[in-house]
Amino acid sequence: MNDFANIIKIINKANDVALYCHTNPDGDALGSMLALGFALEKKGKKVSLYCDTPISARNSLFKGSEKIALPDLSVHELGISVDCSDIDRLGGAVKSFLSCKSQIAIDHHRSFKRFTEICYVDKDACACAQIIYKLLKEMKAIDKLVAESLFAGIVTDSGCFAFSSVTPETHVIAAELMMHGFDAAETIYRVYRCTSKERFDLKRLALSKAKLYNDNQIGIIVFTIDDFKKTNTSALDTEGIINELIDIGSVKVAYALSEVGDKNYKLSIRSKDPIDASEIAGVYGGGGHKNAAGCRVNGYLEDIIERIVKLASDRI
């Protein structure tokens, strides 16, 4: 594990490389995959980019995202997954990934469960893009567009350099990337700050129903299918809205429940130290990072809320 030399050797040998990111990709998944894709294409390789989720309007703001396709039946020489903590995160792309003649996984999640013989995992990296940066630096494959994509990944996964996962090294890497001359402020606006009117409406609606528990130490927002219909949005548009709750001084744990089906919810968790969000997600078989994690939960909404409030209050 964690041997760039071996990984570079394998990449150099392959002519036909398929890259994979997780289902419902976030900025780090996209930035990591696109940066690696641009770099390998420049090295003359045939590169395919796969994700099982169609690219949303928001994700189309990442340069090169139009190259990302739904997985098909074609077989590739080498498959590389980025930002996937376990094989299930590939969702509908699992079969395609496994059909590659060899596989590599590159990830930074604390909950990483090994699913390839060859992998590179750095649980201290604040973004997968930070690992891809080191890999591509060694391959001397960073140009302006690659740098911008990596920067976009780091910005989105670090809360624009605000999370506790950010280290001095993160800033050094960001500085080295910026030297390639892309417009950093424009990139941050485009991939991190910019929102749509629809998403604004969803945020306004969800926040108007937000509830606080335990002396305002636990915050919960719920996105219902009805909310998505009313605002012409989907569960993909909820990313980041949960931060409005964890930003309340008294809140130690914030939850966002997104209804995805009948009695089926996607639960996002944010926490402040020392509470471990990934440990709470683990109760439901999910995972993530110390301050940001997620899982799926089944049941009646009232029961779920009662249970997750107890999970948080037990840890406060």
Ligand SMILES: [Mn+2]
């Ligand atoms: Mn990530």
